[in-house]
Amino acid sequence: MTDISKSGTAADGVALRPMEARDLDAAHALSLRVHWPHRLADWQFSFEFGRGLVAERDGELMGTAQSWSWGERHATIGLVIVDPRCQGRRIGYRLMEALLAGLGGRSVLLHATPEGRGLYERLGFVRTGEVRQHQGTALPAPLVALDTGRRLRPADHNDSEALARLDAQARGMPRPALIGALLAQADTVVLDQDGQARGFAMLRRFGRGLSLGPVVAPDVEGAKALIAHLVGLNAGKFVRIDIDFDSGLTEWLESLGLLRVDAPTVMVRGAVPVLADGSRLFSLVNQALG
Numbered sequence: 001m002t003d004i005s006k007s008g009t010a011a012d013g014v015a016l017r018p019m020e021a022r023d024l025d026a027a028h029a030l031s032l033r034v035h036w037p038h039r040l041a042d043w044q045f046s047f048e049f050g051r052g053l054v055a056e057r058d059g060e061l062m063g064t065a066q067s068w069s070w071g072e073r074h075a076t077i078g079l080v081i082v083d084p085r086c087q088g089r090r091i092g093y094r095l096m097e098a099l100l101a102g103l104g105g106r107s108v109l110l111h112a113t114p115e116g117r118g119l120y121e122r123l124g125f126v127r128t129g130e131v132r133q134h135q136g137t138a139l140p141a142p143l144v145a146l147d148t149g150r151r152l153r154p155a156d157h158n159d160s161e162a163l164a165r166l167d168a169q170a171r172g173m174p175r176p177a178l179i180g181a182l183l184a185q186a187d188t189v190v191l192d193q194d195g196q197a198r199g200f201a202m203l204r205r206f207g208r209g210l211s212l213g214p215v216v217a218p219d220v221e222g223a224k225a226l227i228a229h230l231v232g233l234n235a236g237k238f239v240r241i242d243i244d245f246d247s248g249l250t251e252w253l254e255s256l257g258l259l260r261v262d263a264p265t266v267m268v269r270g271a272v273p274v275l276a277d278g279s280r281l282f283s284l285v286n287q288a289l290g
Contacts, residue, residue, distance in 0.1 A: 172273025
């Protein structure tokens with residue numbers, strides 16, 4: 001077990017405590033120090049939906065980690081950062097151990113950098129897949145032809161329940177509050193088939209520019225139509241999308257100017273989320289939230 005006294009302070013003087021709103025400025029500064037693109041607004045948005053821990057020493061923030069519970073059975077973990085000056089002191093392990101203790105028996109999903117993968121394996125996580133991070137200045141995107149009966153349309157607030165249901169089927173976790181909040185701030189397009197929502201895609205401000213996700217669709221052509229529509233409307237802007245490696249979209253995205261820049265590992269501790277037939281998650285909300 002981690003050597004933490006009743007005060008929450010370890011023998012090396014590093015204390016763990018719950019993350020508070022007042023910590024977000026320092027957390028944002030820490031993410032910039034390790035060259036992550038998150039804005040303060042991105043930290044604030046993530047903080048609304050989960051719980052976090054910080055590691056501090058003498059009042060200075062040394063590390064962060066956040067978790068998000070999705071129903072009674074699932075959770076995701078992300079924004080695990082340790083100040084480069086303090087790496088090698090097991091601070092990341094302490095943060096993860098404490099976060100996991102608060103998640104009960106939930107299965108936990110995360111996206112690991114190469115540097116973090118060994119830590120997560122020691123904590124019982126196993127590899128289940130891979131993500132491809134694509135980004136760049138978007139090129140004009142040719143529209144993708146849709147089968148008869150399918151069309152794209154703008155989303156409105158009446159779609160919230162249907163989109164949350166599609167997301168839960170494709171992600172394997174119920175996230176209605178998250179999808180509702182994204183719907184309120186993102187440009188969202190719906191793939192409609194015979195009057196029924198069968199997929200959707202969301203584009204919003206994030207990091208260096210715009211982030212495209214989640215993208216949920218019944219098949220590759222539906223996903224391409226959704227993505228091409230939003231990319232085409234934002235040609236010339238910086239766009240990022242984090243896709244499932246097995247999506248078959250990598251070469252096509254690169255033709256739109258969105259080049260592969262990273263390949264995080266998908267890891268799970270516990271049961272792998274069960275996905276419903278007919279809906280597939282082609283793009284994440286982001287690597288933290290899943």
